[in-house]
Amino acid sequence: MMISCQPLARLIEAFSKLPGIGPKSAQRLAYYLLHRPGEEAEALAEAILALKEKIGLCSICFNITDCDPCPICQDKERDHSKICVVERPSDIPPLERTGKYKGVYHVLHGAVSPAQGIGPEELKTRGLLSRLQDGSVTEVILATNPNLEGETTAMYLRRMILPLGVRITRLARGLPFGADLEYADDATLGQALEDRREF
Amino acid sequence: MGTPRSYQTQAIIIKQTKLGEADKILTIYTPEFGKLKAVAKGACRPGSKLGGNVEPLTHSLMMLARGRNLDIVTQSQTIDGFLALKSDLWGMSCGLYLLELIDSFTVENNGNPPLFALLLDTLRRLCQTDSSEIVLRYFELHFLHYLGYRPQLHQCVICNSPLRPVVNSFSFSQGGILCPHCSEKEPESHPLSVDSLKILRLWQDCDYATAKRVKMKSELSSQLRQAMQGYIKYLLQREVKSIAWLEELRGS
Ligand SMILES: [Zn+2]
Ligand SMILES: [Zn+2]
Numbered sequence: 014m015m016i017s018c019q020p021l022a023r024l025i026e027a028f029s030k031l032p033g034i035g036p037k038s039a040q041r042l043a044y045y046l047l048h049r050p051g052e053e054a055e056a057l058a059e060a061i062l063a064l065k066e067k068i069g070l071c072s073i074c075f076n077i078t079d080c081d082p083c084p085i086c087q088d089k090e091r092d093h094s095k096i097c098v099v100e101r102p103s104d105i106p107p108l109e110r111t112g113k114y115k116g117v118y119h120v121l122h123g124a125v126s127p128a129q130g131i132g133p134e135e136l137k138t139r140g141l142l143s144r145l146q147d148g149s150v151t152e153v154i155l156a157t158n159p160n161l162e163g164e165t166t167a168m169y170l171r172r173m174i175l176p177l178g179v180r181i182t183r184l185a186r187g188l189p190f191g192a193d194l195e196y197a198d199d200a201t202l203g204q205a206l207e208d209r210r211e212f
Numbered sequence: 213m214g215t216p217r218s219y220q221t222q223a224i225i226i227k228q229t230k231l232g233e234a235d236k237i238l239t240i241y242t243p244e245f246g247k248l249k250a251v252a253k254g255a256c257r258p259g260s261k262l263g264g265n266v267e268p269l270t271h272s273l274m275m276l277a278r279g280r281n282l283d284i285v286t287q288s289q290t291i292d293g294f295l296a297l298k299s300d301l302w303g304m305s306c307g308l309y310l311l312e313l314i315d316s317f318t319v320e321n322n323g324n325p326p327l328f329a330l331l332l333d334t335l336r337r338l339c340q341t342d343s344s345e346i347v348l349r350y351f352e353l354h355f356l357h358y359l360g361y362r363p364q365l366h367q368c369v370i371c372n373s374p375l376r377p378v379v380n381s382f383s384f385s386q387g388g389i390l391c392p393h394c395s396e397k398e399p400e401s402h403p404l405s406v407d408s409l410k411i412l413r414l415w416q417d418c419d420y421a422t423a424k425r426v427k428m429k430s431e432l433s434s435q436l437r438q439a440m441q442g443y444i445k446y447l448l449q450r451e452v453k454s455i456a457w458l459e460e461l462r463g464s
Binding site: 132 | 268
């Protein structure tokens with residue numbers, strides 16, 4: 014269908030660039046907004062603008078934030094001698110929800126991926142190493158994903174951090190709850206066996 | 213007789229990309245069909261039976277069902293997860309380099325059983341304590357052979373004269389060695405010492421057990437690496453991205 018109306022066509026095109034939204038859904042969203050009150054459209058537009066204007070990266074941990082340093086880095090109650098290293102900002106909320114971690118974070122914004130040409134220079138690795146220089150940090154928890162890229166990243170960071178004498182730990186890799194031993198892959202099962210604990 | 217609706221194959225998983233919330237598209241290398249893309253449904257869900265069995269750098273036995281566009285992985289059983297490789301930064305990086313070469317040079321649906329066997333053997337060798345330099349060079353030489361890019365190492369590729377034990381050169385564009393005389397006319401060629409040429413010739417024709425007995429100093433080793441990787445880059449007409457990563461690890 015040809016959309017002859019310019020503003021509508023522009024909005025449909027913008028929507029269809031969003032992940033998971035095809036041309037059909039883009040059209041539906043645009044027509045929906047067309048029939049909503051003006052304030053609703055304004056609120057949406059304002060929220061999108063605020064996202065780009067007010068949100069930046071924390072200069073310490075590189076998490077996304079609307080103030081610098083971010084609330085976690087500013088929090089005096091937290092244990093600043095422990096840094097948990099994650100790939101993405103979206104990895105922090107699930108760790109926070111566990112309520113078991115009181116240290117601070119460092120966001121790499123990706124993982125090493127040799128075949129895609131993503132090396133440590135493309136990530137926030139240098140910022141991490143500089144946080145470890147003054148000796149105030151005693152433990153680095155590597156919480157990169159348990160897949161090839163995450164594992165490569167963790168092994169690389171380990172190599173860089175080891176000479177600094179900081180304790181390095183890695184999240185345990187075990188069987189997910191509800192998993193079936195029979196179908197567990199070798200890597201997971203082997204790791205679960207190695208990391209077994211008193212019961 | 214129509215084509216069967218499902219089939220079983222060995223596969224080495226080359227890479228995976230997420231498809232929507234729960235699925236993954238796998239790129240796999242198989243003996244009979246060469247490179248294939250297939251969908252692993254639900255592989256991102258915790259507790260999925262496919263889950264960790266479809267990680268790259270895994271040798272699996274797979275059941276696939278014919279799909280309208282892409283075939284669908286219905287079962288995957290790990291034969292070898294190359295765990296010794298994955299627990300070592302250098303080993304894993306060498307493995308990723310092999311996968312990038314396979315992915316870059318092969319096309320879909322073009323079976324090459326000897327190449328599959330070579331890849332599998334090479335991944336196993338990287339799990340041993342053998343010199344990774346020899347493992348990789350041996351792979352590169354035979355990989356190129358199976359793809360039809362076997363370099364001519366025995367006589368000058370321009371004038372056909374037998375090569376003498378002097379510094380000759382490797383011409384990437386001519387796909388082989390040039391005598392000193394012809395080298396002058398080909399400024400783009402890569403000088404190759406007498407020892408380097410000797411080793412390349414040996415590796416090109418011997419089995420791996422013989423190849424791995426070669427002892428070499430690091431200078432010779434890096435000469436061989438530059439020659440082979442230069443040729444590979446020339447053939448590909450672009451950089452092999454994992455090479456930069458291997459260089460970075462060598463330096464740090
Ligand atoms: Zn922060
Ligand atoms: Zn000649």
